[in-house]
Amino acid sequence: MKIDNKTILVSGANRGIGAAIVRELLKHNVTKIYAAARNPKSLPDFGDKRVVPLALDITDPKQIADAAKQAKDVHVLINNAGIATFAPLIDSQPDQVAADMKVNYFGTVGMMKAFAPILQKNGQAVIANVVSVVGLAPMVSIGGYSASKAALHSATQAARAELAARNIHVIGIYPGPIDTDMARDFPLDKTSPAVTAQAIVAGIIEGKDYIFPDPMSQQVGALWEQNPKALEQQFAPPLSDAA
Numbered sequence: 001m002k003i004d005n006k007t008i009l010v011s012g013a014n015r016g017i018g019a020a021i022v023r024e025l026l027k028h029n030v031t032k033i034y035a036a037a038r039n040p041k042s043l044p045d046f047g048d049k050r051v052v053p054l055a056l057d058i059t060d061p062k063q064i065a066d067a068a069k070q071a072k073d074v075h076v077l078i079n080n081a082g083i084a085t086f087a088p089l090i091d092s093q094p095d096q097v098a099a100d101m102k103v104n105y106f107g108t109v110g111m112m113k114a115f116a117p118i119l120q121k122n123g124q125a126v127i128a129n130v131v132s133v134v135g136l137a138p139m140v141s142i143g144g145y146s147a148s149k150a151a152l153h154s155a156t157q158a159a160r161a162e163l164a165a166r167n168i169h170v171i172g173i174y175p176g177p178i179d180t181d182m183a184r185d186f187p188l189d190k191t192s193p194a195v196t197a198q199a200i201v202a203g204i205i206e207g208k209d210y211i212f213p214d215p216m217s218q219q220v221g222a223l224w225e226q227n228p229k230a231l232e233q234q235f236a237p238p239l240s241d242a243a
Contacts, residue, residue, distance in 0.1 A: 058108065077126070135152060
């Protein structure tokens with residue numbers, strides 16, 4: 001996928017990976033970047049007139065429809081917006097798993113459905129969904145988030161097969177722990193958003209189906225391809241901890 005002279009929409013562009021992706025894209029000869037956030041005033045000053053702020057809450061169907069009306073020139077849709085309630089699956093509060101699913105799964109699927117006709121009309125196009133390594137195997141402490149990302153992983157695969165005939169390439173992005181506000185409390189080595197964004201944009205240009213943009217995710221991706229059950233066991237806590 002050549003991104004020169006292309007128009008790109010990045011959701012959740014106000015911080016973390018989303019903001020870093022916008023900055024990385026600006027290093028290329030792109031025509032326009034719609035930087036979407038619930039509150040456009042929260043967007044950083046990217047210092048480039050190619051960036052167009054866009055108000056977008058992906059849990060609001062009307063805002064998705066309004067965004068699709070405004071951004072009719074999009075060639076690449078990067079679905080980065082997401083949340084994490086950091087709750088287990090069974091022992092969570094009733095609204096926690098629902099919140100993860102509402103944003104990470106239903107919101108992202110809503111974006112794909114709204115923009116698929118636009119992308120098809122504009123020619124060779126890409127949808128890139130930011131999933132997570134825990135979409136491939138769950139971590140118990142964030143079981144609700146893991147389930148929402150697993151659903152998005154499956155939806156990404158389904159959309160890839162469904163939209164291929166419309167000349168839309170659907171990509172899954174599977175980061176590990178990245179040094180963002182969302183992962184602040186994770187006691188793991190984290191990759192910077194800038195390095196992660198560089199790998200994501202490179203993977204989109206290369207036309208990969210699966211992008212593992214950091215060292216941990218690359219290790220996880222290799223194990224998942226070889227032995228998914230081993231990955232599940234690797235992410236599971238020892239029985240002494242689970243008891």
